[in-house]
Amino acid sequence: MELVRWQYRNPYHDRSKDATRQFVFGPHVLTISQQPTQAITLHANTGYLVWDGAYLLSQYIYNHLSLEGKTCVELGAGSGLVSIVAWLKQATAVATDLCQYMDHARRNIQANGAQVGVQEVVWGEPLPGELAGKADVVFGSEILYLEALHGALLRSLKGLMRAHARAYLVYKDRGRGEHRFRERALHAGFRLREIPLDSEFDSEPYHLLVLTLALDN
Ligand SMILES: C[S@@+](CC[C@H](N)C(=O)[O-])C[C@H]1O[C@@H](n2cnc3c(N)ncnc32)[C@H](O)[C@@H]1O
Numbered sequence: 001m002e003l004v005r006w007q008y009r010n011p012y013h014d015r016s017k018d019a020t021r022q023f024v025f026g027p028h029v030l031t032i033s034q035q036p037t038q039a040i041t042l043h044a045n046t047g048y049l050v051w052d053g054a055y056l057l058s059q060y061i062y063n064h065l066s067l068e069g070k071t072c073v074e075l076g077a078g079s080g081l082v083s084i085v086a087w088l089k090q091a092t093a094v095a096t097d098l099c100q101y102m103d104h105a106r107r108n109i110q111a112n113g114a115q116v117g118v119q120e121v122v123w124g125e126p127l128p129g130e131l132a133g134k135a136d137v138v139f140g141s142e143i144l145y146l147e148a149l150h151g152a153l154l155r156s157l158k159g160l161m162r163a164h165a166r167a168y169l170v171y172k173d174r175g176r177g178e179h180r181f182r183e184r185a186l187h188a189g190f191r192l193r194e195i196p197l198d199s200e201f202d203s204e205p206y207h208l209l210v211l212t213l214a215l216d217n
Contacts, residue, residue, distance in 0.1 A: 025059070035048035076143035124149070135160040135165050139167070155188075172207070196208075
């Protein structure tokens, strides 16, 4: 029995500086490494941190989704937390990102005894044959902050998704054109809805979007 409820946030501690972090999902405690010594900029090293959106999406997956027997692909996976939680929910999970993060994700997957595939997927570029059109579910956390890549990201989403697939994307409005992704997605032939997140930090505007292909009735 837990005496003190595990809490994600300690306001006196900067989590981005930790070399390892623990995340609790039901009885599972996941230990995830970060690389806090790498300088993080918009275009470099963002995958070495676990962003809050990854925790929120993981929580949503753990509490609300049934993934048994489903093929789940994560875009911009970084540390791999979301994919590991999809695996906890009995999905066949594949974490994808730029080549630079493959080893980082692999280490976290192995450290938690998870069975999650790791593949390079660069948004907008040709997909590995084994993933194209194979995803029942696509996940992405904190990947809408590069507005110039929205079109490329949407092409990858479309290329991955089976006809009745869903994509779950969590993002925070950081004033980098994130909200314009919705309009682009509608133009690209997706349907969209937003699900309210049960978040421990309601004061921050995190959004969970669910995308389906418009052919899906
Ligand atoms: C802010 S980080 C989020 C990482 C992780 N999803 C999380 O929430 O902790 C953005 C991720 O998108 C990846 N990314 C950025 N541009 C990309 C591209 N063109 N193709 C594939 N991945 C990309 C980065 O490498 C990084 O892992």
